[in-house]
Amino acid sequence: MSRVPGSWPPVEIEPPVLHPNAPAPGTDLGVHFAECFGCGEVEGGLHLRSSVGDDQTVQSKFTVTRAHQGAPGLAHGGLLACAFDEALGSAVGNLLRRPAVTGRLETDFRRPVPVGSTLYIEARLDGTAGRKIYVSADGRLDAPDGPVAVSARGLFVQVGIEHFSTHGDPQALEKLAEAQRKNQINP
Ligand SMILES: CCCCCCCC/C=C\CCCCCCCC(=O)SCCNC(=O)CCNC(=O)[C@H](O)C(C)(C)COP(=O)(O)OP(=O)(O)OC[C@H]1O[C@@H](n2cnc3c(N)ncnc32)[C@H](O)[C@@H]1OP(=O)(O)O
Secondary structure: OOOOOOOOOOOOOEOOOOOOOOOOOOOEOOOOOOOOOOOOOOOOOOOOEEEEOOOOEEEEEEEOOHHHEOOOOEEOHHHHHHHHHHHHHHHHHHHHOOOEEEEEEEEEEOOOOEOOOEEEEEEEEEEEEOOEEEEEEEEEEOOOOOOEEEEEEEEEEEOOOHHHHHHOOHHHHHHHHHHHHHOOOOO
8 A cells, every 4th residue: 555645635725714713823722622532631531732833733732641552552543543633623623613523534653652752743724625624733752843653634524513412412512602601712
């Protein structure tokens, strides 16, 4: 199988347009949902932390613990993919502020990621085509300029807010919206 990726994005795109209320570079993004496996206060979760970077990027990092192992002493690839889903989703949700879900996520695992190492992920908006939002990211080992260990490319698909109330937990959604209103998060 070739390791040469196909062209990206795979369709003709428009340049991404930041939402007028998108947080400024340097802003810490906090936790979008306390029970999220990626960023929430979940035991064994990734506890990924993100902030807005320059040039339509989100910078995230997480430290691999023993709870994240696949082979002894090494991160599980599926959990690394989870970290990229979260980082890419955070770029879409915070910079474009459009409700969207992951339609497709591809990952290239280039180097082993040991327990105890910290992955620095930079996610960038690549472009949009109607409801389709293309994003990609690189994850570097132990420093923002460390060697690339994992790369990912994702397609997020914009959905109506009813996607979450119809298929998810409407009561939890309402509680989350209420908490966001209290924290005066701009819609
Ligand atoms: C107010 C908001 C702002 C708030 C801001 C606050 C900050 C928030 C910060 C941070 C939050 C984020 C952090 C979390 C991140 C984690 C995200 C996840 O893990 S999401 C869970 C996993 N994903 C699913 O569960 C999806 C399940 N799939 C579906 O529901 C559907 O398949 C869906 C919606 C993806 C598409 O279904 P259809 O019926 O609506 O639309 P169709 O026509 O099928 O697709 C639309 C277009 O997309 C293409 N498409 C869809 N899936 C594709 C695929 N796998 N590959 C290629 N193309 C695909 C299609 O070919 C179509 O393209 P053509 O318009 O015809 O050109």
